[in-house]
Amino acid sequence: MLLSQEKVFVTGASGFIGRALLARMEAGPGRRLVCLSRHPPAQSTDGLRWVQGDLCEHGDWTKELAGSRVVMHMAALTGKAPASEHERVNFQGTRNLLDACRAAGVQRILYVSTIATSYPEKRRYPYARSKERAEGLVRASQAEWTVFRPTIVLGRESPIWAALCRLAKMRYTPVFGGGRATVQPVAVEDVVECLLAWLREGGLARETIDIGGPEILSFRDLLGRVRRALRGSSRGMVRVPLKPSMALLAWLEPLFLEKLPLTAGQLYAFRYDGTALPSDFMVRRRDRLQRLDPLIQRLAQDG
Numbered sequence: 001m002l003l004s005q006e007k008v009f010v011t012g013a014s015g016f017i018g019r020a021l022l023a024r025m026e027a028g029p030g031r032r033l034v035c036l037s038r039h040p041p042a043q044s045t046d047g048l049r050w051v052q053g054d055l056c057e058h059g060d061w062t063k064e065l066a067g068s069r070v071v072m073h074m075a076a077l078t079g080k081a082p083a084s085e086h087e088r089v090n091f092q093g094t095r096n097l098l099d100a101c102r103a104a105g106v107q108r109i110l111y112v113s114t115i116a117t118s119y120p121e122k123r124r125y126p127y128a129r130s131k132e133r134a135e136g137l138v139r140a141s142q143a144e145w146t147v148f149r150p151t152i153v154l155g156r157e158s159p160i161w162a163a164l165c166r167l168a169k170m171r172y173t174p175v176f177g178g179g180r181a182t183v184q185p186v187a188v189e190d191v192v193e194c195l196l197a198w199l200r201e202g203g204l205a206r207e208t209i210d211i212g213g214p215e216i217l218s219f220r221d222l223l224g225r226v227r228r229a230l231r232g233s234s235r236g237m238v239r240v241p242l243k244p245s246m247a248l249l250a251w252l253e254p255l256f257l258e259k260l261p262l263t264a265g266q267l268y269a270f271r272y273d274g275t276a277l278p279s280d281f282m283v284r285r286r287d288r289l290q291r292l293d294p295l296i297q298r299l300a301q302d303g
Contacts, residue, residue, distance in 0.1 A: 007032045007067050008199070009106075011055060011097065012074030014039070016157050017112065017150075020188045021074075021195055022048070034064050036075070055093035065104035072195065073097060073138075074112040076131065079159065080257055083126035090130035094137050101143060108145075108205075110198055111138045115151045115210060119272040124250050125265025135208075144205040146198060148191075151212040151274050152222075154295060155188030156302050163262070168227040176270040177242030179220025184212035184275040187290040194285070204281065212276030214289040219270055225293065229300035242270055 012018045013035035025033060033048040040050030053061025055075055065071070077089035094111070101109060113135050116128035138145045154161050167173050194211050198204060217225075224234035249264040257263070276282065 009068040009071045010035045018074050020192045062100040070108045071106050072110045086126040086130040091133045094134040109143045111147045113149045115149045115274045125268050146204045147208040149210045150191050152185040153188050154185050164226045168230050173237045174240040175220050175237050176240050178239050181219050182273045184216050186213035190289050209281050210276030215292045229296045
């Protein structure tokens with residue numbers, strides 16, 4: 001439980017989930033926030049201070065952990081990048097942070113991971129592999145750690161929402177492998193509420209919690225709903241063979257990674273279920289989670 005005048009050290013605060021979290025966190029007399037960023041905003045505010053630094057490099061940022069009892073680690077490299085970069089940022093960066101936390105005597109650590117670490121096979125998904133390895137480092141920590149694994153996180157600035165929109169707006173939307181894998185999208189506001197509950201309530205020491213929304217559906221159904229919200233109809237979805245598509249993308253990635261619309265690893269979402277294992281923590285919040293259709297409609301209207 002957060003104590004008066006407690007200092008909270010946050011990584012990834014300038015990212016999608018991080019920005020939504022800061023919009024809700026209360027900084028002031030009872031809480032001091034220190035946010036690490038490679039490119040921090042020009043100014044800090046009362047109770048919230050930005051620190052420039054890179055988790056992949058040892059630097060003055062490690063001194064800012066002094067007096068921090070709580071660390072919320074959300075920084076990560078996602079999307080299209082070489083496997084070596086995912087390993088450097090997501091794995092080695094986490095190792096550097098944990099080493100600094102141990103030296104500073106940090107007592108509680110929250111690590112925001114991804115549901116993709118639960119996929120049974122991640123050979124072509126370096127992002128998921130690096131996050132899984134980082135989870136292992138967190139679990140080996142002597143601090144009271146908690147790992148949160150969000151599913152597909154939807155919001156106005158969500159990279160996944162942007163990708164779904166690109167697919168749904170196409171004249172013919174490709175549905176890899178028929179889209180039978182199940183997903184459980186969750187609103188970014190609901191993810192933030194889970195992070196704040198962890199901060200306020202304490203507990204969950206040495207637990208891994210999946211964060212998913214109130215509805216489980218197929219990936220094809222999800223694309224259909226987004227297409228209907230954006231185009232007025234779910235017609236025009238075309239099945240594309242999954243394995244050949246993954247093989248082709250994997251072959252092209254070494255030469256054209258930056259130009260590809262998606263990676264072979266990202267197609268694992270069409271192959272494996274991305275649903276949350278039930279937990280008491282999420283059951284207590286089930287009735288307050290945003291329903292999917294109103295969420296999609298609101299995001300579609302926001303553009």
